[in-house]
Structure formats: structure tokens, C-alpha cells
Amino acid sequence: MSIERRKQERFSLNIQAKISAPGRQYSAPMIETVTANISAGGAFLETSHHFPIASRVGMEFLVTYDDLKKLRFILSIESLKRLADNKVWVNATGIVIRQERTGIAVIFESDYQLTPLKPLS
8 A cells, every 4th residue: 555645636637748857968959848746846747858856857837717717836826827819838947856657756856836828020
């Protein structure tokens, strides 16, 4: 019997994502991927690319307003209202805690940054 140790609720959401490992190369390429699951504290990203355990990674997630509410990213009510009709890129950093054949598990560091999508003119 396995004991659940996660503190945040996990969601099986296939969110478009990008991941890079700053510091491994001069200009780290962004690897296109999707999440297999995600919570406010971390994510499992599908990738065949190898990232060493304990390495720091940069991530970008393309999320909707509903995704932000589910994940409880730390935002003010006013910020959420402005994003209600749009998708937004959430930029985060984290640490790789597990590498599997199908992807990597990452815990988020506490500083998220939001970049709303701008409509094409």
C-alpha cells in the first residue's frame, strides 16, 4: 500500500509546456512538451530528454484562466480577473526530483511569473 505524500491536489492536465536547463549550456534550448499531471507544487513533464536529478530547470506552461484557478497559482484577484478570457504563459523554475522513461518530475520553486498572451494585430 502506497502512502500519498503530496500536499497539493494533482490534476491530470495535458498543458502545453516548454522546459530548459539553464546553466548546462550557454544558451539552453527550450524543449516542447506537455504535462502528464500538475499541481501548485510541481509537475510531471513528458520528455525523452535526460535531465539529471537535482538539476534546476526553467519551465513555461500555457494555461487558461480555469487552469490557474484549479492549480491555485499565487495571484491577486485583480490579476485573475484581467486574465479571465485569455491564456497566459506561466514561467517557473524548479528542481528535477525524478527521471523516468516517459518524463521528469519537478518541484516548483516559489516564484512564478505570468506573461499574458497578446492578441495578434
